[in-house]
Amino acid sequence: MPRFRHALSALTLAFAATLPAHAADLRIGLAADVSSLDPHFVNIAPNIALSSHLFESLTSVDANGKLQPGLATSWKAVDPTTWEFKLRRGVKFHDGSELTADDVVFSLDRPATLTNSPGPFTSYTKPIVAKQVVDRYTVRLKTATPYGPLPLDVNSIFIVSKKAAQNATPEDFNSGKALIGTGPFKFASFKRGEAIELVRNPQYWGEKPAWDKVTFRILTSDAPRLAALLAGDVDAIENVPTADIARLKANPKFVLAQRASWRTLFWQLDQWRDNSPYVTDKAGKPLAKNPLKDVRVRQAISKAINRDALVERTLEGLAIPAGNIVSPGILGNAKALKPEAYDPEGAKKLLAAAGYPDGFALTLHGPNNRYINDEQVVQTVAQLLTRVGIQAKVETLPLSAYFGKARAGDYSVALLGWGSLAGDFALRSLVGTPNPDTGWGSWNWGRYSNPKVDQLVAASLASVEPQEREKLAEQAATQALKDYAVIPLYHQYASWGLKKGIKFTPRVDEFSFAWQFKPE
Incomplete structure (x- = not known):
């Protein structure tokens, strides 16, 4: 009888070993x-x-x-x-x-x-x-x-x-x-x-x-x-x-579960202050005006970023280069908008045309514990900007400290990831003219404002006809991104590891x- 009990115990342990720890x-x-x-x-x-x-x-x-x-x-x-x-x-x-x-x-x-x-x-x-x-x-x-x-x-x-x-x-x-x-x-x-x-x-x-x-x-x-x-x-x-x-x-x-997610990573740029806190000349002195308010400078920053290399090397393939504010398949993803081509020489020409032939200095801010390889992403973009004459430094913070400071306007250029089930929703929060009475622009850290974009987003949200709503949302996205309201980087993949x-x-x-x- 004791032998039977030992055998039964061994069998029970062997069976339990095949289950996840604490099956319940x-x-x-x-x-x-x-x-x-x-x-x-x-x-x-x-x-x-x-x-x-x-x-x-x-x-x-x-x-x-x-x-x-x-x-x-x-x-x-x-x-x-x-x-x-x-x-x-x-x-x-x-x-x-x-x-x-x-x-x-x-x-x-x-x-x-x-x-x-x-x-x-x-x-x-x-x-x-x-x-x-x-x-x-x-x-x-x-x-x-x-x-x-x-x-x-x-x-x-x-x-x-x-x-x-x-x-x-x-x-x-x-x-x-x-x-x-x-x-x-x-x-x-x-x-x-x-x-x-x-x-x-x-x-x-x-x-x-x-x-x-x-x-x-x-x-x-x-x-x-x-x-x-x-x-x-x-x-x-x-x-x-x-x-x-x-x-x-x-x-x-182990088992791996993966899929392309709704999250787009992009830069928010200070477009409301005449003197931005983290933008200086290369000697560290404040500039007479904020270069980020000039669309040519924003476009230059976009052209300086090699999105293909960023995705392939820094993110090791776990993303798709982005030209949109929302991921493919999401309502309002403007198919005509393509990821900005890497063009460092074009970036330098735009900076010169904007009055910065020798560039300037700024600090890029981002979280270091929120998105895939987020700190490395910020570092990579800083290196790319430096190559076109924008001397970029990096400061990253834990998420718990980062979001509050970014929303308070403490930064000049800040990394944000956003997922949405509709483009007009995302645009309302991210680039809509900030208005506490309506809730628009609640995540518009750069305080970008364009009445034409606001009108298109409002018309899209008012539409109860799906095709019309999608058309208006795409038009709003196109208007905002041609103005470089934000600078899209990539659409992120999501991965889970399971026992x-x-x-x-x-x-x-x-x-x-x-x-x-x-x-x-």
Whole structure:
């Protein structure tokens, strides 16, 4: 009998060894820090991805970016300026209370109250000029003018419990006190800069996640993130380091999931100040005027960048050279816009024509823990600019410090990555004339302003006819990019590394949703 028990124990251990560690638990290594658990505080991808586990919005999008029902089961345009949303009945918040139309109205109002947000969500809520609770499960949202994309806009606003969040501060969310949503997971713990733990929500209305517990480890540096996967400390990681893609593909213990994402990387340039803080002559003295306000200088910077080399060498092939503000396949991607050809001699001529035959000096700023090889990208572009006479220095910061400073206008030239499901959405936030009343230009760090672009974006957003909307969005993108409102670099690929025995369908939005990781 003892021998039988030993044999049974050995068999059990052998079987367990074929499964991921803690089959009911999932551990994911995140490539970017989560700066806040308040779902309305800052509109950046790492925070949104984490919030999606705890909170939900009226609509959702699938892995390919297609709009789907969320907390609303249906929606329709009652008239040209009124949308009606029917709520899913019987949905419970984590504290057991029921979701109602009052929670929806409160959640749509809340982003505008967070006046100290470093990246507000108000561009999605400002078009709504009135909200009506028709009944417990029906909400009508009114816009000042016809506005076709509202169902996509509300996808970006998480619905919180009015009771839990009514007087809550962002810190109340970080502590877990106000972290009451309807999502598939509930809050367990948050160690800033280290890890976030979630547990399965047994009352979830939708498909139940495969995992009892999920731990997100913050591993912003490439080497430790990969090492954690190889050592079995995590079951999956985001942003597999480019240098290790081939190595991971060849290892039978792991699986690689990849796809072209919606994210475009580009430069924002200071176009509003006469004296920009990080632009000087080559001796370090301030210039009499800001050269970045001259379209010829902006074009020269674009021509000085060898996008093919940047993609092939610095990014090791994990990107596509960009001439657009949104990725191929996204509404508003202007097909006539091609990546700027590398032309250093043309760049020098443009600088001379603008009055800078000997160039000038500037500092490029960027994050060092957000995008694929971001610090190296900034370094590479600095070297390319120096070759045409623009003496470029580099300063990079962790994401948590970088975004706040960039949005405050602390920099002259700043790197930003942006993903969007529609070009007019992206243009509204990135190059629309900044206006706190409308929410336009909430991420327009360079404060570019062009009434013609604004008019085209507004017309695109007002259109309820898909072909007309796409045409207007492309025209707006063409107008903005011919003016070098921003300087596109590339469209990024997304990569996930998984332990064998776990499967994941890669998403166009690059989000790592734990409930979409499944044991095989």
